[in-house]
Amino acid sequence: xxxxxxxxxxxxxxxxxxxxxxxxxxxxxxxxxxxxxxxxxxxxxxxxxxxxxxxxxxxxxxxxxxxxxxxxxxxxxxxxxxxxxxxxxxxxxxxxxxxxxxxxxxxxxxxxxxxxxxxxxxxxxxxxxxxxxxxxxxxxxxxxxxxxxxxxxxxxxxxxxxxxxxxxxxxxxxxxxxxxxxxxxxx
Numbered sequence: 001x002x003x004x005x006x007x008x009x010x011x012x013x014x015x016x017x018x019x020x021x022x023x024x025x026x027x028x029x030x031x032x033x034x035x036x037x038x039x040x041x042x043x044x045x046x047x048x049x050x051x052x053x054x055x056x057x058x059x060x061x062x063x064x065x066x067x068x069x070x071x072x073x074x075x076x077x078x079x080x081x082x083x084x085x086x087x088x089x090x091x092x093x094x095x096x097x098x099x100x101x102x103x104x105x106x107x108x109x110x111x112x113x114x115x116x117x118x119x120x121x122x123x124x125x126x127x128x129x130x131x132x133x134x135x136x137x138x139x140x141x142x143x144x145x146x147x148x149x150x151x152x153x154x155x156x157x158x159x160x161x162x163x164x165x166x167x168x169x170x171x172x173x174x175x176x177x178x179x180x181x182x183x184x185x186x187x
Contacts, residue, residue, distance in 0.1 A: 004161065007025070007028065008073065010024055011025060011077060014070075063084055131180075131181050131185055134184065142177040145170070146181070
């Protein structure tokens with residue numbers, strides 16, 4: 001992760017209305033989220049994926065829409081970013097699924113090498129979203145952990161820093177979340 005203190009300071013200054021801090025924050029966090037999204041694509045995530053650039057641009061448009069958007073801290077920002085990426089991927093999967101039934105539905109323009117067109121993966125992503133919604137009802141922390149790991153691509157160490165806990169705690173919670181999801185997602 002980038003300099004934690006710098007991000008924290010810029011978040012506070014931006015929340016206080018400092019537009020220069022907001023611009024610096026966007027630049028710093030954009031690069032970081034772009035790198036995380038690129039790593040996820042390079043890992044060969046088995047799901048329909050927007051290109052790195054499109055995914056991050058769309059997420060930032062959602063995150064920084066209007067001047068009133070404030071983030072309490074780094075953890076809040078990354079939780080919001082992970083949720084935005086999740087929502088974008090789910091929206092894309094739903095459009096792809098609708099496109100199977102109705103080819104005239106307009107699809108966004110994506111870089112073709114970054115998009116996996118296998119319909120089974122689209123269906124799996126939608127099942128994952130439903131399971132995450134259920135997990136969120138049971139344990140919001142576990143649901144957010146999955147979003148941070150799966151959709152934002154953060155490492156266990158990064159999440160431990162964000163949550164101010166040990167990596168052992170994150171690993172334990174990650175196992176719990178995966179165990180729950182494995183009971184819900186039958187491949």
